[in-house]
Amino acid sequence: MPSAQTRTRTFRPLPVPSVTLGGLFGERQDAVCATTAETLLDRCVEAGMLDAIDVTKPSPGIVIPLQPWSGSTQMFWDSDLGKSIETVAYSLYRKPNPKLEARVDAIIDLYEKLQDEDGYVNAWFQRIQPEKRWSNLRDFHELYCAGHLMEGAVAYYQATGKRKLLDIMCRFADYMITMFGHGEGQIPGYCGHEEIELALVKLARVTGERKYLDLSKFFIDERGTEPHYFTQEAIRDGRDPKNFIQKTYEYSQSHKPVREQTHVVGHAVRAMYLYSGMADIAAEYGDDSLTKALETLWSDLVTRQMYITGGIGPAASNEGFTEPYDLPNESAYAETCASVGLVFWANRMLGRGPNRDYADIMEQALYNGALSGLSLDGKTFFYENPLESAGKHHRWVWHHCPCCPPNIARLVASIGSYMYAVADDEIAVHLYGESQARFEIAGTVVTLAQQTRYPWDGAIALTLGGLETPQSFAISLRIPGWAKGAKLTVGAEPVDLAAVTVDGYARIERIWSAGDQMRLDLPLNPRFLHANPLVRQDAGRAALMRGPLVYCAEEVDNGTGLNRLTVTGDPQAAREASVEGLKNAVALDLDAEQDRADWGSTLYREAPPQTQPAKARFVPYALWDNRAPGEMLVWMRRPDGRQTKTGSGA
C-alpha cells in the first residue's frame, strides 16, 4: 500500500510521443506500425463495420446473430473501430503513415455523417435497432462503445491535431450530460460494461472541461445503488429482471456501491475498466474513499485471484472471476483484454505516487499475460491465455468478438507512457527498456535515456540530457521486488539502496546536470516461484521466472508430454541460449527427469513410471505459439517440496 506521505502527490504519465523506444518494445511497436495497425482496419472492414456506419449504404442488419441475451457482439463494433483508431493514432508518432491516416479520416467522416442532431452516435442503435436506444444499459454496451470512440478521438487528436472525432464525441458527451442524472426524464443509470468512466476523464483532460469529469463521477457514484437501475430498467420494459443470463449483478460490479466493494468479482475486463475509472476520479477529486476501496480490491486481486502471468478471470462462463485461489491452468480464460486492463489500473494506482506494489504487477501483467495476446509479427492474436495447452490452443486471425487485438495493440503502441510519470519535482521510472524520454520539470526540459538490453539483461545505464541549467529534482527508480541484490551508482558513487528506497523506489533527489549518469543493475535471478498451497491447481509445481518474465516449456523445444517432465535443475545454474525464431529471446535450459512413455498396454498400473534424464528448455511465456504449434506448460513438476521434508522456510 502507498505510504501515507505519498498520497497527496500527483504523478502524470508522460504523453505517448514523449518517449521513444528501442529494444523489445521498440521492436513490438515496429510490428504494430508495420502490420497490426493496418491489419486492424482491414479486418474491421472485412467484418462489415464500415457498412454499419455508412449512412449512404443500406443498413447491413444483424450480421452476427442475436444470442440468448438478446444482443450480439456486433453491438460492440464501434468499440473495435475506436480502439483501432487509437492504435493507429499512437503508431503515427513512431512512423507517419499518410495512407493509414487517410483511412482513419474517412472513417471519422462516416461517423460525422452518422451522428444525430442531438449528438447521439452508435452504429447499432442508429442503424440496426434504433427502437432499442437506451433500453438496456445492463447488456447492450451502448456507453461502452461511446467510451472507446472517445479514447480513439482523444488519441487521434493528440497525434494529428485533427479535432473532428473529438468534436463528435464532445457533442455526444454533452448529449449524455442532458440524458443522465436524477432530473425529470433523465436516466439514473450507468453502463453494464464499464469504460465510459475512464474515457470521460480522458475527454475532460484534453478539453479541460470539468463537466465530463462530473459525468464520469456520476456513473461511478450511481453504480450499485438502490433502487437498482438494471432492475428498474427491466421492469420498465416488461422484462423479468431475474431472467439475466449472468444471474448476478456481480458480473458488472454493480452488486453494491463501488466504495463498499471489497472483493474483485464478475467480468474481468469490466472490473479493470471500472477500477481504472475509479482511480482516475480518485485522483481528480482527491477522493480517498475511492482510493481506500481500490486498495482493498487490489489486495484481493493480487493475493488471491491473479495468475502468475498477470492473467485474471479464470472462467469462460462469465469471462471473469470465480473463487479465491481458483486458478485452473489449462482452462484459464485470462482474456488478453483483462491483463491489458490490469496494466491500465496499475498505472492509474501510480498516479498518487510511485509504489512498487503496483508497478511490479503492472510489469508482470504487461510482459506476460498481456503481451502474449499479440504474435511477434503483429498479425495474429490470443483471446484466452491459458497457462497450459495440450496442443490445440493457437493464435487466430480474427474473432467474432475482436476486442483483444486492438486492445493489446493500443497498449503496445503507447507503452512509453506507462514507463515514466512526472510530478512537479520528481520523475518516476516505472519500467525499464531501451528508450529516450523527454519531459519538463520546473520549467526545464529534461531528457532521460535508458541504455539497456532489458528484459534480457538487467544492466541499465541512465543518462540525463537537456537541462540547460542544472536543476534540483528527484528521480525515483523502481527496484523490482524480484531484483534481489540490485545495485545503483549515481555517477561513480554507489548508492545505499536501503537508505534511499521509498515504497520500493530508489529516490535520488539532487541537483541534476546534463550528462549525469546512473547505473542500475537488476539481477534477473532465474528462479522458481511456488503458488500459495491454497491454489490447488499448482500443488507440487513451480513456475520459472527470470526478471519480469514468466517462462514456459513448449513442445517445439521439448517434445510431447510436458507433464512427464520433472525439473530437477537449479534455476541459478540454468544455461542461457538465444532463440533465433523468437527474435533472440533468452531461453533457459535446465536438467530434468522425464517419465518414460514405454508403459505397457494398461492405462493404470501399480509401478510408478520409470524415469530418464532429460533437459527442459524454457522460453518466455508471452512468446509461445510463435513457432511450430504444440503443447505448452508454465507450472512444471518440481521435486522441491518433497525433497526438503520440513520445507526451507518462507
Add this chain to the structure above:
Amino acid sequence: MPSAQTRTRTFRPLPVPSVTLGGLFGERQDAVCATTAETLLDRCVEAGMLDAIDVTKPSPGIVIPLQPWSGSTQMFWDSDLGKSIETVAYSLYRKPNPKLEARVDAIIDLYEKLQDEDGYVNAWFQRIQPEKRWSNLRDFHELYCAGHLMEGAVAYYQATGKRKLLDIMCRFADYMITMFGHGEGQIPGYCGHEEIELALVKLARVTGERKYLDLSKFFIDERGTEPHYFTQEAIRDGRDPKNFIQKTYEYSQSHKPVREQTHVVGHAVRAMYLYSGMADIAAEYGDDSLTKALETLWSDLVTRQMYITGGIGPAASNEGFTEPYDLPNESAYAETCASVGLVFWANRMLGRGPNRDYADIMEQALYNGALSGLSLDGKTFFYENPLESAGKHHRWVWHHCPCCPPNIARLVASIGSYMYAVADDEIAVHLYGESQARFEIAGTVVTLAQQTRYPWDGAIALTLGGLETPQSFAISLRIPGWAKGAKLTVGAEPVDLAAVTVDGYARIERIWSAGDQMRLDLPLNPRFLHANPLVRQDAGRAALMRGPLVYCAEEVDNGTGLNRLTVTGDPQAAREASVEGLKNAVALDLDAEQDRADWGSTLYREAPPQTQPAKARFVPYALWDNRAPGEMLVWMRRPDGRQTKTGSGA
C-alpha cells in the same frame, strides 16, 4: 481378448429373480425398494410426464423450452418412464409392493390409450409436435424412447406376468418393421441416440420373435453407411446438414459403418448402448465381424479413454470423448449413465465366454463410476462424476435431463443378473458378493451360495445346493487381475490356480454334489495405481484402490485443501477403519505430509511450502458426498516417482 476356443460358446446372464443378494448390493437394493423406485415415479409425475401421456387431458405443450438444436429434454420423457418402470419391475422381485405395481399399471393404461391405431407410441410426437414424427432421427430420440419403453415392458412382463405394455411395444415394433427398410416409402435410417438396438434384442428374446432381431441388425448395419441418412433427412426437410450443433457424426457413432470403427468417439452413453447392441447381435448371429470391431473398440476405451473409476466421456460439450489420454479430473463429465452403459457392454462381451478383461472392467465401472450416481439412502443422484471437487459438486434431487437416476437404479436392482452367467455345461461367477443363485444345468436345478463380506473382505465361501443327483459341469470363478496371491480350495483341496486359469477364470470342471464347498481368498491388496504418463492430468499422482474399489479423500475427514496433502504412507500398511456414516464401509488411513497454509501475504513466492506431518483418510469413491459436503480428490500427490530416480520398473 477372449481366447479363440471360448468364442463359440454362449453364456446367458442369470435372470434377475434367480439371484438373491445380501451384503453391499443387498443393502443398495433395499434402498431402491424402500425409496428410489417410488422416488422415480414421484418425480416423473412432478415433472408432468403423466400429463404428457394422458389423452384425457389437454397436451401440456412444451414444458421444457426448446434448445438451439430445436429439441428439448422433454422429448426423452418416455425413456424416463420406461427406465422407471424397469426399476420398479426388478424391485418387485425383492419386495412385492402392490401400491407401486398399481401405479405402474395405471401408467401402462395411459400408454395403451395413447397408442395410435398403427402402433406408434411417443408422448412428444403424438401430443406436442405430431407434425415432426420421424422428421429428425438424428436429434429427436424417437426410437431411443421406444427402446427404453421396450426394456421396461420386458422387465415388467417378466416380473409380473402382465403383458399389456409388452403387447403395446410389440405392436410398435411391428409398425417399425413396416416403416424402416429400403423398400418404397420406407425410412432407410436409424436413431441418433442408440438404444433401440439392444431393446429389440430383449424383445426378441422374450417373445421368441426373430423379426425383432432382424430390425435391430438392420439399424446396426445401416449406421454410418453412405449416402448418410442424417444428411439425406436434413436435405429432405430443407435443413442445412452442416448446421449440426455437434458438428460431426462421430457424436452418434455414425461417422462410418460400425464394423469399420476403431476408436471410441462421440457421446459416451450412445457409444455404450451401440456397442451393447452390437454385442447382442454378434452373439445372436454369431457375427465375428462385429465381435472383432468390438474388441478393437474395447481396447481403445480401456487403454486410452477410461477414468480409473470406470467413468468415461470426459467432456461436457459432447457428453463424451475427446482425445486419447485426456482425462481431466475436476471437470470430468463421466456421466453416471455412461458407466452404467459400460457395465451393460462389458456384460455382453462376456456372452461369448468368461474373460477377465471384460469382467474386471465391468466390476470397476460398477463399484465406482456407476454406483457413485446413487446416494446411500437412494434419494439423490449424481449426473457427472468428477474425480476431484473443490467443494461445489453435490448430489441433486432431480435434473432437467433425469436420465441417470433410473439408469443406475435399474442396474442396482438387477445386479444379480450381472454376477452369474450360465452355459450348457458351465456356470461363470463374474462378480462376488453375499448371494444365493439358482440355475439349471443339464436339466438339474443347482444353487450356488456365496458367503462373504466382499468387497470389504476378500474371503468368499461358495456352497453348492440343489443337485438332487451329482452332476458334471464346470464352475468358472473370476480371479480379478488385482488379486495377487489369490487362493482357491475345492473341498479341502488347494487348487493350483496357474494350472486351471483360463482367460482369468479358475475353471473347475468336475462332478459336483450338493454340499460341495469352495473357498476363494482374494487379497484386496490396498495399492496405489499410477496412470500412463500420457495422462497429463495425473502426472506425479496416484490413486488408492482396495479390491475393486477406488478410494478418495473427502474434506469431511481431512479438512480443506486436499491438494496440500502428499501421501507418503505405504498402502500395504494402511490402517483400516469402519465408517458408521457410510454403512460401515472400510476406510483406509495413511501417513501423509501437508503443505502448510501459513504462507504469507503474496500469492507466489520463491520458497516452496513448508510441510507438516498429517494423516490422510480415504473412503470408497462411490460413497463420497453422502456425509457433510466438501472437497473430494481421487488422484493424490505421491512421492513415488521421484524417490526412486530410475523408477521401480513395470
